[in-house]
Amino acid sequence: MAKLVAPVVITANCLATGAVLYLGPERRWLGNFAGAQVYEDLSAATATAADVDDPATVIGVELVAVKISGSGAEPRHYREAIRACGPGAYALPGETGDNRVSV
Amino acid sequence: MGLAPTRFPVKLVITVYRYNDFDRQFLRERVAQYRDQVKRRLSGALTEEEFKPLRLMNGVYLQLHAYMMRVAIPYGTLSAHQMRGLADIAERWDRGYGHFTTRQNIQFNWPKLVDTPDILAALADLDMHAIQTSGNTIRNVTTDHLAGAALDEIADPRPYAEWIRQWSTDHPEFQFLPRKFKIAISGGVTDRAVVRAHDIGLRLVPGMDGVAFDVYVGGGLGRTPVVGTRLFEQVPVSELLAYLEAIVAVYNLHGRRDNKYKARIKILLHTMGLDNFKKEIKSYIEQNSDAFNGLELADLARIQAGFEMQALPPREGGAYWERINAEPSFREWVERVVTPHRKEDYASVTISLKAHGQAPGDATAAQMRAMADLADAVGFSELRVSHQQNIVLPHVALADLPEVFERLCRHGLATANIGLISDLIACPGMDYCALATARSIPIGQRIATRYEPMEQLLGPLSIKISGCINACGHHHIGDIGILGLDKAGMEHYQVTLGGRPGLDTALGEKMGPGFSEAELMGALDRLFDRYLTLREASSEAFAETVLRLGTEPFKAALYGVEHAA
Secondary structure: OOOOOOOEEEEEEEOOOOOEEEEOHHHOEEOOHHHOOOEOOHHHHHHHHHHHOOOOOEEEEEEEEEEEEOOEEEEOOHHHHHHHHOOOOOOOOOOOOOOOOOO | OOOOOOOOOOOEEEEEEOOOHHHHHHHHHHHHHHHHHHHHHHHOOOOHHHHHHHHHHOOEEEOOOOEEEEEOOHHHEEEHHHHHHHHHHHHHHOOOEEEEOOOOOEEEOOOOHHHHHHHHHHHHHOOOOOOOOOOOOEOOOEEOOOOOOOOOEOOOOHHHHHHHHHHHOOOOOOOOOOOOEOEEEEOEOOOOOOHHHOOEEEEEEEEOOEEEEEEEEOOEOOOOOEOOEEEEEEEEHHHHHHHHHHHHHHHHHHOOOOOHHHOOHHHHHHHHOHHHHHHHHHHHHHHOHHHOOOHHHHHHHHHHHHEEEEEOOOOOOOHHHHHHHHOHHHHHHHHHHEEEOOOOOEEEEEEOOOOOOOOOOEEEHHHHHHHHHHHHHHOOOEEEEOOOOOEEEEEEEHHHHHHHHHHHHHOOOOOOOOOOOOOOEEOOHHHOOOOOOOOOHHHHHHHHHHOHHHHHHHOOOOEEEEOOOOOOOOHHHOOEEEEEEEEOOEEEEEEEEOOEOOOOOEOOEEOOOOEOHHHHHHHHHHHHHHHHHHOOOOOOOHHHHHHHHOOHHHHHHHOOOOOOO
16 A cells, blocks of 8 residues: 555545545535545644544544645545545446446 | 255255244344344444444445445345345335345445344345355355256255255354355256365265265465365265364364464465364364264254245247247347256246346346246246356246246346356456455456457357455456456456366466556457467367467467467
């Protein structure tokens, strides 16, 4: 595993539902990557991650390295890109390509 | 008393095992325990560290995007009623589909933790559960998907598989083994259960009491693939559980717990040596001879009687013979998906869950219901899940095949590709799995669609894709194995050639450096061109050409090197 470098975002899964979460502004958990708060300071991000690691609501709090481009932040590693975007499988017969849920 | 081999008269078959009151009470209590565990976790009374082993014991994982529940389908057999119930679960608590796995189970990829107790309760109402589908325990016992129907069958392995399931479920000593433990059992002359790729592989052979068991130990794929060794021959039915108990107990005692990559029984066998291992087994059996005193045979008799018995009435072929001669699409489907049955007016039908471009092994709730309805209509209400991630109707009268074809066509389930390149196995890979190092489903989809126009030309060919070294996609035993790895932050795919399942199991030979996804398709193009050039006749399958010539010319093709031949 490559050494973690800033910038990063903070992610977790929702304990009750398992859904992927990203920490947004004002330390609110959001369901989409686009709203994630980007941390340029790794130490600050680590401290924040420890603060928001509430075992009664979230599970697996961790930092994810991102890169900044013209369209905003995006995960550096493909694993996190897949995690952020959802399964990349084809759509079901009769479903639209926007509703990619495998099958 | 239970020792009669489970080879029934040709006109009789057993279908599904009926739970008794004890089984149902056991499941109800287990669901109640789990419901309380979830409640305590959500209230904060249990930490994740405390809760994780409890949810895993009930088949609940946390994956990449969501929780996943793996439901046991013992030896791949389920009733139409159960299949319909799985469809209801998929619609009510998941996203309307399920994924059939290489261990003949089904996985739901999107359940919410808060709903999992209700899902387990719904499963219990179906006489189903998710117990021991995870964790370091004895997992779902797998077997031949053609059990009870195959022409070459020595005995139906499923009563023995159920016997092993009941022995191993909640076994007090075997809930925390060094690692997970997998058992397969085959009842045919041909091994369709890949017994030599299991921690214990059992093969029914003619013997005392009509049948006996050859016992293979120490097989497994994964990080260190090993072909299982036949350690014991002609083990009588009356001694089977004593042998199984001894093997697992010796493994439990001596297996490594300090390094999970060296914790499987195959490593122990290698470390101890075959002779020492066998001595330990014999010694354990002698010391514990009181534990198996014949009561277990009464259990086997009870279990055999617990299976529903079904008579297959004689049927005239009728419309089948007219249609097979008149309609090419029907004939092509029959040639690909129908397997001869031991009763000559019947057949087994494999329903492909590999429509080109579809995720291998996935079925929608509507498709599950369609298959259940079909099983009720023409298949004696029984279905099987194959380790190749397809569904099988084991007993269908030839006369009913036209109706089966028409109904499957209506539901997108009549793809005539069994045994062809698009009938590939792929694990969930990084689209779902938290352990994966690369995606496998999209690779499978690309291969299936890319080579669809030439798959008849290529003939029988198995591709198996794993998204990590754990090898859930069985890539070691594919004609072509593809292993997805993370190479410097990029998905790369390593190719193996020459693997095969069966009693002469062979592990594929690694060809060389991995390919990017884009490079992989070009490499496969060259590989298939080389095969089509080198095969002696169109009847020589890819695997046969590789066996005849060795892998070298194909390795050269993969990497774009000219070959002199």
